[in-house]
Amino acid sequence: MNKNKKKILIVDDEKDFVEMVKWNLEKTGGYKVTVETESKYALDVAKVVEPDLILLDVMMPGMDGADVEYQIKKEEKLKDIPIIFLTAIVKEEEIESEDGAIAGHVFLAKPVTLKQLVDCIEKNIKK
Amino acid sequence: MNYRAIFLIISLVFIFTFGFFVYIRNRRSLINFWYTVFVSFLALWTFGLLMMYLSATAGSKLFWANFLYLVGSLIPSSFFCFSLIFPSDKALPIRKVGLIFLPNFILFILYFFTSLMIRKVVYENGIIKYFVYGPLHLLFDIQVVFFFGWAFWNLYRKYKVSAGRTKMQLRYILVATILGVVLAGTTNVAIPAFLYNCSLAWLGPSFTFPMFSIIAYAIVRYRLMDINVAVTRAGIFLIIYALILGFPLYVGYKTNSWIISTSLAIAFATVGPFVYRSLNRKAEEVLLVKQRRYQTILLKGAKGLMKEHRLDRLLKWIVRAVRKTVGIRYVALFLDDKKNQLFTLKTKEDNGEIPDDLVFSYQHPFIAYMRERKGPFLYEEIPEPIRHSLNIPFEVDIIIPSFIEDKYLGFIILGEKLNREFYSIDDLNVFKILAHQAGLAIENAQLYSELQNETKALKEAIKKLNETQNQLIQSEKMAAVGRLASGIAHELRNPLSIVLQGIEFLENNLVGLDNKSKKAIKSIKNSVDRADNIIIELLKFSGSSKLEFASLELCQLMKDTLSLVENRMHLGRISLVKNFPEKDMQIHADRNMLEQVFFNLYSNAIDAMSEGGQLELNVFPHRHDVVIEIIDTGKGIPTDILPDIFDPFFTTKDVGKGVGLGLSIVCLILERHNGTINVESKVNEGTRFIIKLPRKVENKKEEAIT
Structure with missing residues (x-):
């Protein structure tokens, strides 16, 4: 494993989806991807992995994306990690109109192509 | 003797x-x-x-x-x-x-x-x-x-x-x-x-x-009667009675028998009145040809009054007929205005001597006097104090009240005859009959118009009810679809995401793919795209997006949107007619939303004119609104589906060409702008969409005027 690879954490309850994204991102050769399908463990995983960027689903059972973000932002160690929200609801034009951000949050609308995902990650990840 | x-x-x-x-x-x-x-x-x-x-x-x-x-x-x-x-x-x-x-x-x-x-x-x-x-x-x-x-x-x-x-x-x-x-x-x-x-x-x-x-x-x-009638009557009377009295007396004088003379006198006195009356009638027929003529005309006309149901025309006819046939300086007709407790001038034919706003309250002594009289009467017959209280700036000759049983409907006043002759008792009798007939006809017409008004009101109420019901049903449908849309969007987008990620993975992971496999992958990706587009449409429809209202120039916006379809119009050999007002119409609206409305409607029109045609755009103000008409000369919409075209998911286009949300979205957007949309269409002639949007009020002063 290459140390230069960026560490990405994906939190999403759709098991198949996270798996596909993991495969696709890792296939590019630039990322080391960790997945978590239960939002309540997201914080613990993040603490262990200390990812460079988190892809966070908005709508999840139990804790939703916003709750997870709140917990992460509370942690001194984790609070500077950029987060990209994945959503099935927010409309394309809203994302585009605010340059991908709503109220300081970055959103990506599902379904998302690999290219869109990589572009977005590269734009927001800590250099 | x-x-x-x-x-x-x-x-x-x-x-x-x-x-x-x-x-x-x-x-x-x-x-x-x-x-x-x-x-x-x-x-x-x-x-x-x-x-x-x-x-x-x-x-x-x-x-x-x-x-x-x-x-x-x-x-x-x-x-x-x-x-x-x-x-x-x-x-x-x-x-x-x-x-x-x-x-x-x-x-x-x-x-x-x-x-x-x-x-x-x-x-x-x-x-x-x-x-x-x-x-x-x-x-x-x-x-x-x-x-x-x-x-x-x-x-x-x-x-x-x-x-x-x-x-x-x-x-x-x-x-x-x-x-x-x-x-x-x-x-x-x-x-x-x-x-x-x-x-x-x-x-x-x-x-x-x-x-x-x-x-x-x-x-x-x-x-x-007329002076000549009076003199004639007097003359006939005199001659008859001179004979009745004179001849028996003469006979008695000659024969010196009082029995013969008395019996003759009795016999003559019995026949006398009949002879007098028949001679009188004959004489009057000759003397009063003209008067008889108009009296006959009026009586004939009176019989036809019942056929006229329109009150205005009826009143006009009465006034005109009386004035023209008799030859009177002016005729004015007053009707009972129950709402204001008045008798108001309804119609008149004059030379401007009668003020338009002449009214008599129920309490006016003149009205009370008329109730007492009932039949036609002369101005002179009115007792002096009442005559004084009338205080009208023109000369009245005859007043003809109209009663139906005890119901007092109104009255007609007549000026003098143009030939300055006096009215005769026969005239008054004719007017009496006319007044009665007119009264019946007026009542008839009033009932008729009341009935018509009620029917009209009822029809309108039913129409409004139907419209409201339809609108309610429509908006309920929209709301249901809206709620459904966000749910479906979430549920569909996740599997779509997996399909997309999966296929991309396959695409990148499989080496040496043949053309068919490449094509299959491309088709899958396109399908995901298409599915996603439907979801986007649905989300737009759910109306969760906010509107950003701003002051807009409507015609400019319509022209700007037109540029998006210019190419298609050109290719489809569709000509354009624009009837825009010189001064652009200001509206308060969301630019993107309205662009979407016009784009949708332009597109539909162009689709309907697959064999060329003409797109007509009309914009004009109407009261507080601005009306926009979008008219095409396309294939039209069959009557049976016309009511459904604003329903969500209703489409006549081939599968894959449209989701059937275009007009629903148009409808929704206009609703959110307090506007309306209506459609008229004839198969093979074309379709006309009529949009109404509230006009922007520029300042308070204008608001006060409108």
Whole structure:
């Protein structure tokens, strides 16, 4: 494993989806991807992995994306990690109109192509 | 018995009847009262003459001669009183009356208690030859000339200053006075006074006929006929009764049998009235051809009134028909306005003399008087205080109230006839019938229009109910679809994401893919795209997006949107017609949303004109709104599906070409702008979409105006 690879954490309850994204991102050769399908463990995983960027689903059972973000932002160690929200609801034009951000949050609308995902990650990840 | 006596009896009956007749016409009127006093003295005078002729002894002849002259002196005095109160109808003070009749009292003493007036009546075979007058008899002549002269002067003065109808009445009276005074004055005053010859005195009473009949006509004219009719009637009456009375008397005189003469008289008197009536009718038919003609026309017209249901036209017809056929200066019709408790001027035909806003309140004494009268009546018949309270700036001749049973519908007022003739009693009878018919027709028309209004209101209510119901159903559908949309979007997008990620993984991971596999992968990716587009549409539809209202120039926006479809129009050989107002319309709206609306509608129009055509865009203001019409000459929308086109997921396009949300979204967007959209369409002719949007109010001042 290459140390230069960026560490990405994906939190999403759709098991198949996270798996596909993991495969696709890792296939590019630039990322080391960790997945978590239960939002309540997201914080613990993040603490262990200390990812460079988190892809966070908005709508999840139990804790939703916003709750997870709140917990992460509370942690001194984790609070500077950029987060990209994945959503099935927010409309394309809203994302585009605010340059991908709503109220300081970055959103990506599902379904998302690999290219869109990589572009977005590269734009927001800590250099 | 001689012909003189017979003639005098006839005259007596005639004069008395006349006086009585005029008096009972209007017992409250002092004019009628003094007229009757005047005529009564004429009758008494005739009676005196008769008695003088009939009396046998010299003494009784002298007594009746004195009586004759005394009564003769009362005629000018009473006429003088008449001249004072005509036409004002104001009571004379008792002292004044006393003063006027004082000379008569003096004459009474002189005639009956002295021989200074008439000394002797000279007669031969019962026939008066002449009187032998005393030295003071000239006093009688002075009294007669003085009072007649003064009365004439009074009337003449009033004639000079009066106008209109009163002037006409006075003219008749003056002419009558001259006639009577000259004729009777010659035979009974001048000849006996200067020629000592009484041989013509028996003609005197008949010479007063024109005078009192014309005066009667002048003061109660509306209850009589035309002057020629009055004279004709009087003439026929006279001839008939002269025959009835005269012939039996003549026969009796010749045969010296009172039984024959009496039976003849009874027989004649029985047939007399019938003969009189039939002759009268014949004479009137000849004399009143013109009047009869319009009366017939009006009565015929009245029968046709019921056919007209439109109140306005009905009223107009009544007013016009009466005015034109009779030839009247003006006609005005007033109707009961129950809401305001008024009688308001509904329609009129005039030369501008009647004010448009003339109304009479229910409490007006004039209205109360009409309720009392019910039938048509003359202005003169209205009692003075009520007439005074009328206070109208034009002259009324006739008032025709219209009653249906006891319901008072309204009234018509008539001005004078253009030929200045007076209205006759027949006219009034015709108006009475007309008023009744008109009343029925008006009531009919009012009921009809009420019914129509109610039906219309009902229809409108039902239509509105239906529309509201449809709108409710529509918005309920929209809301349901909206709720569904966000749910479906979430549920569909996750599996779509997996498909997309999966296929991309496969694409990148499999090496040496053949063309078919590559194509299959591409098709899968396109399908995901398509599915996602549907979801995007649905999300737009759910209306969760916020509107950003701003002031916009509508026509500019429509033109800008047009540029998006220009190419398609060009390719599809579609021409463009724009009817935009010179000054652009300001609206308050969300630019993106409206662009979407117009883009949708333009696209639909272009799709409908697959074989070329014309796209017409009209923009014009309407009240507070701006109306936008988008008209195509395309294939049109069949009537059976027209109500469904705004429903979500309704589409006529091939699968894959449209989701069926375009017009629903248009509808939704316009709803959120407080606008509406309607559609009219004919198959193979084209479709017209009509949009209404509220116009932007520029400032408060304009708001106040609109």
